[in-house]
Amino acid sequence: DTGVSQNPRHKITKRGQNVTFRCDPISEHNRLYWYRQTLGQGPEFLTYFQNEAQLEKSRLLSDRFSAERPKGSFSTLEIQRTEQGDSAMYLCASSPSGSLDTQYFGPGTRLTVL
Amino acid sequence: GQQVMQIPQYQHVQEGEDFTTYCNSSTTLSNIQWYKQRPGGHPVFLIQLVKSGEVKKQKRLTFQFGEAKKNSSLHITATQTTDVGTYFCAGGWGAQKLVFGQGTRLTINP
Numbered sequence: 001d002t003g004v005s006q007n008p009r010h011k012i013t014k015r016g017q018n019v020t021f022r023c024d025p026i027s028e029h030n031r032l033y034w035y036r037q038t039l040g041q042g043p044e045f046l047t048y049f050q051n052e053a054q055l056e057k058s059r060l061l062s063d064r065f066s067a068e069r070p071k072g073s074f075s076t077l078e079i080q081r082t083e084q085g086d087s088a089m090y091l092c093a094s095s096p097s098g099s100l101d102t103q104y105f106g107p108g109t110r111l112t113v114l
Numbered sequence: 115g116q117q118v119m120q121i122p123q124y125q126h127v128q129e130g131e132d133f134t135t136y137c138n139s140s141t142t143l144s145n146i147q148w149y150k151q152r153p154g155g156h157p158v159f160l161i162q163l164v165k166s167g168e169v170k171k172q173k174r175l176t177f178q179f180g181e182a183k184k185n186s187s188l189h190i191t192a193t194q195t196t197d198v199g200t201y202f203c204a205g206g207w208g209a210q211k212l213v214f215g216q217g218t219r220l221t222i223n224p
Contacts (some may be wrong), residue, residue: 032211042120042202042214043157056211091156102147103212105156 004106006092012112013082020078021109025094032075033103034067035091037058043091050097051076082113116141118205119217128223135218137203143152144208146179151217152199156177186197197220 003025013019025032030051035043046065047057051072061067064082069075079086089110093103119138126134132213137146145164149157161170163186164180170177176189190197200219 033211035214040216042217043212045211048210050210058211078197101156102162104157104159105149108154 001112004092004094004104006090006106006109008109008110009107010110015082015084017082018078018080019082019111020076021090021092023075023077023092023094023106023110024101025073025075025092026096026104028096029094029104030072030097031095031103032069033093033095034075034077035093037089037091037108038087075114079111082111084113087111087113116207116213118203118213119131119214120203120218122218122219123223126221126223127193129194129195133193133197133220135188135201135203135220137186137205139184139205141207142183143205144183145206146183147185147204147206147212148177148188149202149204149214149218150199151202155199157202164215165199190220193220193222196222198222 003060007022032049036042043068046059047067048055048063049069054071074081089108090110092106095103121136133204147162149161151157161177166183167181168179174191178187200217201218202214204214
């Protein structure tokens with residue numbers, strides 16, 4: 001399968017703990033995006049990378065959130081000191097450069113904060 | 115800020131009936147994309163519309179982009195049970211991020 005992959009698929013954590021998610025985009029896709037989706041809502045943009053450069057961050061991304069894409073391939077999203085309100089599906093998407101924003105989504109990581 | 119409104123939020127139809135969902139932006143879009151998300155799944159890309167007044171068809175699905183590039187619609191003819199899911203529109207303004215509508219959840223009575 002050469003689609004976008006995300007790990008883990010599910011994460012249950014206690015409030016106050018740190019969690020890290022990983023996204024592996026489709027090979028040769030330069031752009032990588034993180035979204036958050038809560039029940040009954042559409043995905044909300046969090047941040048976006050062009051290769052290793054983080055080009056845009058949403059105001060939704062508080063100081064407790066940090067994302068990296070160190071070598072321009074896979075990306076990690078870390079949430080520090082998790083809160084119950086962080087419970088959501090975290091989706092990663094990638095797109096090739098020049099495709100006018102067509103994005104291909106991974107299966108997501110479902111986070112539950114107890 | 116950039117917002118995309120989508121209606122209706124829910125739609126329940128009998129199998130064989132038609133279905134339409136509508137998407138509106140307060141500002142002119144550079145493009146609009148449509149995605150389908152099955153229950154428990156992730157959004158799957160359906161189509162992208164770029165040109166003013168553009169109409170594209172995929173079998174029983176017809177996608178339209180308004181002349182002013184501020185609205186779009188997805189119409190499904192003669193729904194089948196495989197059409198069940200939530201349909202999202204997502205607007206692009208030339209920047210790389212997409213702004214998604216709230217989605218229309220389609221359920222079908224067989």
